[in-house]
Amino acid sequence: MDLTVQDMKNWLLKTNEKIKENKDYLTKLDQAIGDGDHGINMVRGFEKVAEKLEPAEYAEIDAVLKDTAMTLMSSIGGASGPLYATAFLKWTATAKGLETLDQEAFAKGTQAAVDGIKQRGKATEGEKTMIEVWARVNELVASSEKVTAEQIQQAANTATEDSKEMEATKGRAAYFKEKSIGHIDPGCASSNLLFEALAEVMKGNE
Amino acid sequence: MDLTVQDMKNWLLKTNEKIKENKDYLTKLDQAIGDGDHGINMVRGFEKVAEKLEPAEYAEIDAVLKDTAMTLMSSIGGASGPLYATAFLKWTATAKGLETLDQEAFAKGTQAAVDGIKQRGKATEGEKTMIEVWARVNELVASSEKVTAEQIQQAANTATEDSKEMEATKGRAAYFKEKSIGHIDPGCASSNLLFEALAEVMKGNE
Amino acid sequence: MKKIINDPNQVVNDMLAGYTAAYPDEVKQLPDTTVITKKNAPVQHKVGIVSGGGSGHEPAHAGYVGKGMLDAAVAGEVFTSPTPDQVLEAIKAVDAGKGVLLVIKNYSGDVINFDMAKEMAEAEGIEVESVVVKDDVAIENIEDRRGIAGTILVHKVAGAKAEEGATLQEVKATAEKTITNVRSMGIALDSCIVPAAGTPSFELKENEMEVGIGIHGEPGIERKEISSADAIAEELLDTVLQDMDFTGEVAVMVNGMGSTPEMELFIVNKKVQAILADKNIHAYKTLVGEYMTSLEMTGCSITVLKLDDELKRLLDAPSFAPAFRNE
C-alpha cells in the first residue's frame, strides 16, 4: 500500500470532507441510541485537524499522526474524542521517523490503535462500538498478502453494517439495551467514513 | 320593588348559577385585556357565597349583605374581589335592621356601593371598569318613579355594551391602552350577570 | 397542559405544604391560611416586613421569608392577589410592636387587597405602612407601572434595614428610596398556562417574542420578531437606562421567567455587563437566576438599581431566605 506523508495528509483532509457531508447522518444515528451529538462532535474535531494539517509541512508520518491525535484530543470531547485521539496517538508511537507507511507498518499502527481504544474504553469486539470497524480493518491488513483499497472499504462497510444487529453494552447506547439492536453504531459510521477516505486516497495511487 | 330577605338570598344564589354558566365567557374576556382569571375568580367567590347563604336563616337584609360581602372578601382576591366585597359592605351599612328593601332603600344601597367601589378602586365612570354597570343601575333606580326588572336589566346590559368602546385607564386592562377598545370589560360582564339575576328575581314578584 | 400537579385547584395549598416541609426549621404556615412566616415570628425588636401576591412567581414570595428579608409572605391563587383577611393574618403574626411594612406590587388587585388589610390591621391597633413597587418601564406613565422583578431588591433592602433595628418610618423611607431608584423590563418567547385555566395566556409564533411583559402571563406592549441574546439585552437595558440617570454604581439582576435555562441568562448577562461597562456604570452587584417568575414562561427581565452607600450596605447584609442567601 505504501502511503507517503502527503497521502496521510490527504487521507485526513478527505476524512474531514466526508464527515462534514455526513454530519446530519451521524447526528441522526446518535439521536436514535445516544445523545445526538456525534455529528457535531466529529465535525468540530476534524475541522480542527484540517486547519492544523493543511498549512503544515511534515517530513515524517508520525508527525502527521501526532498532530491529528492531539487536535482530536483537545477538540472533540465526549466518548469518541479521546478514543479517536488514543487510536492516533498509539499509532504515532509505532511510526516514529517513517517517511512512508507500508502494509506491515500500517498493520502495526492499526493494531496499536485497536489496543489503545480497547484499553481506554474498557471495551472489546462485539459491544457495538467503533472497535468493530477498527478491529476488522486491522485484521484484514495484518492477514492479507497485499491489501487493496477495495478490500479496506469492504471490511469497514461490513463491520459497520454488522454493528446494526448487535446489542450495545458500552457507551451511551448501552442504556437502550435490546432496543439498541437495529441501529448502526454512530462511532462505527464515523470510523467507516475514515477508512472510506483512506480507500479513496489509495485508489488514487493504485 | 320591595325585596324581601328571601328575595335577596334568591338573588345571590341565582347570581352564582349565572356566574358558573358564564365562567368560560368571563375568562375569555379577561384573557383579551387582562390575565384570564376573572371567570375562575368569580366562580370561586360566588360558590362560597352560595355555600354560606344556602343553609343560613336570616331575619334582616343587612345580614345577607354582610355575609355576602365578607365571603367575597375572603375568597376572591384579585382586583374584583375586594371591590365586590366593598360594594356589598357599604350597602350593608345602609340597610341595618331592614326586613324589606324598597326602591328608596335600594338606591341608598347602590349609591353607597358605587361610592365604595370608586373610593377603593380610585376610579370613576368612563374608565372601563365594573363601575359603569353599578353606576348606571344606581342612577336608574335613584331617578325612576317606579323601576321595573326590565329597566334594570336594560341598564346593566347597555352599560356593559358601552364598556366595549371605552379605553381602559384602570385595572390590568389599562396596560393595553387603546388596544383595550373593542373588548367588553370582564368586571362589567360579571356585574351585568349580577343585575340580570336581580331582574329575574324581581320578575318573579312582578 | 403538561404539569406535575394533582388537582389544578389545589396547587397553592399543595405547594405551601411542600414548602414548609422543605424548610421546617425556618418557616411555618399559619393554620388555615396561605401565609408563610418565619418560624420564630414575631421577631422581637424589629419592624415586620410582609409581602405577597398571586402564586406562580416562585420563588416569590415565600422563598424570601427568612432572617434579613421578609417576615411573612402571603400567597394568593395563581396570578391572583391574596385576599385582605389573609394579609391581615400575616400582619398580626409578624407585628412585634414596632409596626409592619407591606411591600406591594403595583397592580389594582394587590394594592386594593393590601390596602384593605392595612385598614383592618390599623383598626386592631397595629401600626402599618406600605410601599408600592412600580419598576416596569414598559409602561410609560410612572404611576401606572407594574411591580416586577425589582420587588426582590426592595424586599432585600427593607429586610436588612429592619434587621438593623430601624423604625417603621425609617424602613419605609429606605424602601421608598429603593423604589425610586429601581427599573426593570422583560420579554417572553413563550407564554404560560394557569393550571385552573388550562390554556396558554397568549400564543406566540415560532419566530415571535413579546416585549414589555408583566409577570402574570399578560401579553406585552409589543410583539416582535425574535432576536439574538445580545439584541434582547440591548433593547431591554437601553430602555431601562434611558429612564433615569444610572451613572455611578448599580445592582443589576438578570431574571429568568421560568423556563429559560440558566445558560441563556448568563449569555444575556455577558452583554449586560458589556453595555454597563461601556456606559461607565459600575455593576457593584450582579444577580443572575430565577427570582420572579411566571410559571413556565420562557423569557427574561433585566433590573437595574442605582446604589448609594446605604443601599450597598443593605444589599450586602446577610440574608438567610432560601431564595436569597447572602453570606
Add this chain to the structure above:
Amino acid sequence: MKKIINDPNQVVNDMLAGYTAAYPDEVKQLPDTTVITKKNAPVQHKVGIVSGGGSGHEPAHAGYVGKGMLDAAVAGEVFTSPTPDQVLEAIKAVDAGKGVLLVIKNYSGDVINFDMAKEMAEAEGIEVESVVVKDDVAIENIEDRRGIAGTILVHKVAGAKAEEGATLQEVKATAEKTITNVRSMGIALDSCIVPAAGTPSFELKENEMEVGIGIHGEPGIERKEISSADAIAEELLDTVLQDMDFTGEVAVMVNGMGSTPEMELFIVNKKVQAILADKNIHAYKTLVGEYMTSLEMTGCSITVLKLDDELKRLLDAPSFAPAFRNE
C-alpha cells in the same frame, strides 16, 4: 427552537463569560480554557476538588465552584464531556501540593476524558484521585448506572471534607461513601433542544412522559401515560427506596430538569415527605430546586442520600458556591 442565544456554536463561551462577569470576586476563567476556578485558586493547605462535564446542566458545574465545594469546574460543549487538556488545566490550577480529587459522572465520555487528564497530570507529578458517581437507579446494573443529580451532594460532601484539611485519601474515601449511599431517578414531560442540533432530542405526545431519563436529553427507560404529581413522586421514590435500605436519616433532593416551575417541585416534595415519614425515614435535610438540569427539559428527579454523623456534619458545613449557599 426558541432560545435567547447568539451563535449556537458559541453558547458555552458566551455563558462562561457571563458567569465570571456575574461573580468577578469569587471565580475566574482560566485563559483560553473552559475552566472556571475559585478566584484564589490554588487554595493552600487543602485538597483540590474538580468536577465538570458537558454544559447544559446549569447551575452544574460552575455554580458549585466556591469555598466549601468545588475548586474548579470544567465545561464541555453542550451535553459533551470536556476534553482531557481542559481537565488537566483545571487540575494544575487547583493543586496546592495536597493533591486533587476528580468527581466524575459515570458516562463513557466523562470517565475516559477525565481518566486521560488524570494520567497526564500524574505524568506531571500531581497526585490525582477520582471517584465516579453512579446514582441513577433507572439502570439496573449498578456499575452501568449514570451519574445524575446525586453528584451535587458528592460535590458538597467532598468539598466540605477537603475544607476540614483532610488528606486526598480521606476526601476520596468520604466521597466514595457518599456515592455508595446515594440514589436518584428522574422523569421528563418534555425533551430539550441542543442549540447546535436545533431539533428536540426526543418527542413526547401531550399525554406521555419518559420515566428513567438521563441528563443529556436521552430518552428514558420507559414511556408512560402522564400521571399526577403524587403518582410521579411515588413511582420515583419507591424505585429509589427499594434499591437500598434507607432506614434512619437521609438528605432528599427534589431537582427540576429546567422548565418545571418551582411550584411543581414543592408539590412533589409534599408527597415525598409524606412517603418518607410513612416509612419512618427521617428527612434530615431537604433540597428543592434546580441543581442539575438538562437545558429546558420539563421534569424532575428525586435523590436520596443516607446519612451518618460525618455526612450530616459535611452537608451542614458552610458553602459559598453561588448555587449552593449554606449559612
